[in-house]
Amino acid sequence: MSSENPGFSTMAVHAGAAPDPTTGARATPIYQTTSFAFRDADHAAALFGLQEFGNIYTRIMNPTQAVLEERVAALEGGTAALATASGHAAQLLIFHTLMRPGDNFIAANRLYGGSINQFGHAFKSFDWQVRWADAFNPSSFEALIDERTRAIFIESLANPAGTFTDIAAIAAVAQKHGIPLIVDNTMATPYLVRPLEHGADIVVHSLTKFMGGHGNSMGGIIVDGGAFDWSKSGNYPMLSEPRPEYAGIVLHQTFGNFAFAIACRVLGLRDFGPSISPFNAFMIQTGIETLPLRMQRHCDNALAVAEWLKKHEKVAWVSYSGLSDDPNNGLQQRYSPKGAGAVFTFGVKGGYEAGKKLVETLKLFSHLANIGDTRSLVIHPASTTHRQLSEEQQIAAGAGPDVIRLSVGIEDVKDIIADLDQALAGV
Structure with missing residues (x-):
């Protein structure tokens, strides 16, 4: 250089x-x-x-x-x-x-x-x-x-x-x-x-x-x-x-x-x-050569998805630091002004069983135990990655029974939202 x-x-x-x-x-x-x-x-x-x-x-x-x-x-x-x-x-x-x-x-x-x-x-x-x-x-x-x-x-x-x-x-x-x-x-x-x-x-x-x-x-x-x-x-x-x-x-x-x-x-x-x-x-x-391009797209897509989920009638809550009214937004603005990342959680009404149903119904999203892919990924932590924890530990870790974790990819955001929309319709 x-x-x-x-x-x-x-x-x-x-x-x-x-x-x-x-x-x-x-x-x-x-x-x-x-x-x-x-x-x-x-x-x-x-x-x-x-x-x-x-x-x-x-x-x-x-x-x-x-x-x-x-x-x-x-x-x-x-x-x-x-x-x-x-x-x-x-x-x-x-x-x-x-x-x-x-x-x-x-x-x-x-x-x-x-x-x-x-x-x-x-x-x-x-x-x-x-x-x-x-x-x-x-x-x-x-x-x-x-x-x-x-x-x-x-x-x-x-x-x-x-x-x-x-x-x-x-x-x-x-x-x-x-x-x-x-x-x-x-x-x-x-x-x-x-x-x-x-x-x-x-x-x-x-x-x-x-x-x-x-x-x-x-x-x-x-x-x-x-x-x-x-x-x-x-x-x-x-x-x-x-x-x-x-x-x-x-x-x-x-x-x-x-x-x-x-x-x-x-x-x-x-x-x-x-x-x-x-x-x-x-x-x-x-x-890594494309890291800055990918991360910015991840962040932009994730913010759009979080804003859409927040308005959905079957979503109980959304935890995404990039939302202006999120309790963690101040720390996000301080430490990460370019964006709040690609991964966040939301709660689907209906709890544990509704969460499992949602991940099984998504089509564009891949249901797997990973994050950070170019592809959009989804998992229900309470039944997978955090299954070994007690419910109290799951809640403390931000992975309670109703929690869905998304890793929002770099696809066209309209297609990501459309997939969530059809899956939530079936819950």
Whole structure:
């Protein structure tokens, strides 16, 4: 890129990429290989000892993956990134780097159902304890902090409710207590919200969703904000203490403002192995090239659909932050003036059974467990993604019995509304 301060759309197309130096290929090649040849024995030793950057084995790093990482880091304003097999894999590597048995972290109660399940159940096997705070009440996070708290986790735009979180207020709590703030930015993407600019320390994505944008490839990513002091408190020994597997290197001392991304790669990805495939990395970085165009269309369509649903006689309520009278509209205007995203919820009169009937009657909408596709998608969370939760937990997560979640696509909005109209007529 020739500009010193390229715009978002320019970075979405060019960041991290250049014509292939060997073949001249303009599109990033898919380096479909398991391993990479060393120049000599000294080169191999330097790579394994973290004394030189380079490719060893695709489980740890791959040139196609590297372009994706640099591109997302640039879009988020971070110092470095690590791509993984999925968003869940990215979260596992983050907490493995931060936590020790008996440690706890605080999470907002407005989260994707899979994250609630991962935090509340799977993480117990590591003796990592989650404490749930009220996403709408920043002081509730502070009330749960103790000497074993190692992080705060929130979503910038909560799934499935589509509500914005006051990132800066919660970041202030995290900074006061010297713990990092992790923000899942999957639903907003950096086109709408850049959490690092509001005080976040780490950003995580399911690249499977809006970043890739076409519903064809799985991936996740961790973005290092580069501002957190991992050595100050002594609570993050993976970064602040000598690593015996690397001849006593102290990662924070050695790698500075991108040490967290390095730690996730060489201490987590290396051993757990949830690597993104070169093909998926290629597909996702190609999808990112159209991210700003897609996200704006998603937002424009979603607002039109929400306004139409709000007037429908069979709809009990609509929760979309882009509506001027929505309680969350102030936060949307503050954090995401370009739009309120593509995902929101509404309640259909008739409750649980009516909700199931509606999703079964839609035709243009695809009934599946995903968001962020070019296609319009629908799901009834209480019977699917949030089924493992009690009704009380479902309601707290914004996924009560009557809730329908839409991920509004980029089709002609008149066709999206027509499909909803015919389906509601049958409820």
